[in-house]
Amino acid sequence: MSSIAKIQDFAQECADNIAKIAGLDVSIIDENNIRISGTGFHRQLIGKRVPSGSFFETILKTGKPGMIFDRRENGDKCSNCIFNEQCTELATIGFPIYKNGRSIGVIGFIGFTPTQRKMIVEHSSSLSNFLQNISSLLENKLMLQEINEPEDCLVHEAENYKKPYTFDSIIGTNEKLLAIIKKAKKIADSPSTVLIRGENGTGKEMLAQAIHYNGKRAKQPFISVNCGAIPEQLIESELFGYEGGAFTGANRNGKPGKFELAGSGTIFLDEIGDLPLSVQPKLLRVLQEKCFEKVGGNQLLPVHARVMAATNKNLEKMVKEGRFREDLYYRINVLPFTMIPLRERLNDIPMLLSHFINKYSILLNRQVPEINVWLEQWLMNYDWPGNIRQLENVVEYMINMNESGLLDFDDLPDDMQLEAEKYCNRERGTTSLTELLSQYERNILVKFVPKNAASIEKAEAAKKLNISLATLYRKLEKYELQ
Structure with missing residues (x-):
């Protein structure tokens, strides 16, 4: 049995409820192009394969959503379908169903009457967003179903879940996030210094670990140091270690520092913006000369570890204010990444x-x-x-x-x-589908169009939302967001 077919009863229940609220027919196919759920005319086709070359088959193969508003104008999308000439569908919206980033099915709205076609055309964006949510619901249901294991x-x-992070650990299909991962994979084997920026909680250390464990240093240590959590008087000895008797209370045998413990692996300096000015020159020397001295020592020790750093601070502003060394800033900012907020x-x-x-x-x-x-x-x-x-x-x-x-x-x-x-x-x-879609559409507009946005900002928002500027203004007026 194909994966999405495991929740066929749940999928049919969803299709029936959505169809009642929306006034549109609903159809769901699995990864084998078999219709597992349907309403109206498509109910009698459950269990049968969708026509070869159909629009839904194309969505399944590409993993990309699609719309047909008029078969006469968008005939190219149906030209390969063996039932193209006999088809009675006037408008269609389809959205892929994913599992672990792979397309395993399609759910869609179909309009057979002029009234249904008009609804699809006028609410295409909202209906597509709604299908995306239902697609995620089906994915969640399927994953919960499969979790019942011995x-x-x-x-x-x-x-x-306790294993180190890899690129597979970074969950999401956002285009900006995927671009970050693609760039990070390119430099996994590089010895160059990495600076990862972003707000707290965006996954900076996760990305650092993914780079480390995806490269040739994967079998070497990954040592993480929170520069903001160590008292200023201790951080130098924590990073570089100390010789026996270097200061009062020191271990008589001395202690290795994080750079020494990292060996040929990676040392990750989290919250580097909190690194005290007094320690910054010594870190700069490590990056420039690839060596260091322990506290109380006089022997140069080589550095083989790759350095990665992370911060949520505005380092450029700190440099101007004299709170972060400019030369150190340029030394750590060789390969910059910025994690995007949720x-x-x-x-x-x-x-x-x-x-x-x-x-x-x-x-x-x-x-x-x-x-x-x-x-x-x-x-x-x-x-x-x-x-x-x-x-x-x-x-x-x-x-x-x-x-x-x-x-x-x-x-x-x-x-x-x-x-x-x-x-x-x-x-x-x-709550009706119309109310739900209106609420969702309003929330989207609020996020894309700032309060008191200038005309140029609205034009940019319309471009991102793939609608005309006139449509954007009409919707802003509708939801009183002007």
């Missing part, structure tokens, strides 16, 4: 939720719960000031608190419950 497999999975990759949240739900269900020895689709929708529109780290902590909290087997608003931490209360109190069961 206990020894769960132990194996728990051990996997609020700029909200569409990755369903994948992250699924990953963290599975992770903490296993680590806490709990039954893997499902998640209320309304809660998931709210989490996708939350601002996440603490980024992925905050999302992970929230999921861990909810898994600890949950008793029903369904993650809901009541499982959120107290501070987030206050923000979600208004949303939670809505009559979720009676």
